[in-house]
Amino acid sequence: AQKITQTQPxxxxxxxxxxxxxxTYDTSDPSYGLFWYKQPSSGExxxxxxxxSYDQQNATEGRYSLNFQKARKSANLVISASQLGDSAxxxxxxxxxxxxxxxxxxxxxxLSVIA
Amino acid sequence: xxxxxxxxxxxxxxxxxxxxxxxxxxxxxxxxxxxxQVLGQGPQFIFQYYEKEERGRGNFPDxxxxxxFPNYSSELNVNALLLGDSALYLCASSITGEGEQFFxxxxxxxxx
Numbered sequence: 449a450q451k452i453t454q455t456q457p458x459x460x461x462x463x464x465x466x467x468x469x470x471x472t473y474d475t476s477d478p479s480y481g482l483f484w485y486k487q488p489s490s491g492e493x494x495x496x497x498x499x500x501s502y503d504q505q506n507a508t509e510g511r512y513s514l515n516f517q518k519a520r521k522s523a524n525l526v527i528s529a530s531q532l533g534d535s536a537x538x539x540x541x542x543x544x545x546x547x548x549x550x551x552x553x554x555x556x557x558x559l560s561v562i563a
Numbered sequence: 564x565x566x567x568x569x570x571x572x573x574x575x576x577x578x579x580x581x582x583x584x585x586x587x588x589x590x591x592x593x594x595x596x597x598x599x600q601v602l603g604q605g606p607q608f609i610f611q612y613y614e615k616e617e618r619g620r621g622n623f624p625d626x627x628x629x630x631x632f633p634n635y636s637s638e639l640n641v642n643a644l645l646l647g648d649s650a651l652y653l654c655a656s657s658i659t660g661e662g663e664q665f666f667x668x669x670x671x672x673x674x675x
Contacts, residue, residue, distance in 0.1 A: 452605075485666075491651050493606070493666035539605050548618040548660040550596060553605030 450475045452540050452554035460560050461530045468515070469525045469557045471540030479545045482523040484514065487537040487556070496538075499523060500545075530561045565589070567656050567667035575673045576644050584639040584670045588656030594618070595637040596664060597629060598653040606653055612637055613660045641672075649674045 598606035
């Protein structure tokens with residue numbers, strides 16, 4: 449079974465600063481994908497970034513980057529130059545890539561950006 | 564192109580009633596997945612459908628059922644509602660079920 453652990457219930461960051469949201473995962477399958485989603489108060493899950501287990505380089509998407517450390521089974525999200533609109537819940541998720549396996553989510557981290 | 568749509572956006576029911584939630588996937592997507600997100604938790608997988616067939620089921624009681632229609636839209640049904648069924652119900656669509664999933668805005672169900 450797969451498991452995602454997010455140990456930070458809440459985080460504060462000053463506007464324009466960088467912030468790292470932690471995520472560790474557990475799986476025995478060698479082929480998997482790691483996802484980060486943003487969930488504003490409206491409820492919709494917004495896809496941010498994806499990292500495949502065989503990808504050699506860390507994924508980046510604009511101000512988002514994923515610090516993937518396979519040996520430590522960690523997939524931390526780094527948000528650079530935080531903006532007030534980044535305030536939201538952030539969820540780390542994973543999916544085994546063989547077959548139609550569902551996404552497994554962590555409990556999330558609430559990020560608050562302070563002006 | 565329209566994203567994933569869900570209806571209704573909000574719903575209030577009482578214990579023992581049943582509820583039907585609806586989801587329309589992105590055009591061209593043939594797979595729909597349902598997730599339950601209770602307050603303070605991450606989403607939990609309920610069902611996945613692909614080409615009208617159930618492809619996966621999470622650890623939910625038989626009170627939960629779903630189906631997918633020929634146009635790939637989907638319904639989630641919950642019978643004999645309990646207070647603990649109060650949650651945000653999210654629908655996600657993907658082309659085949661193995662790729663990236665795109666989420667709808669969710670239906671917020673409150674059971675009194």
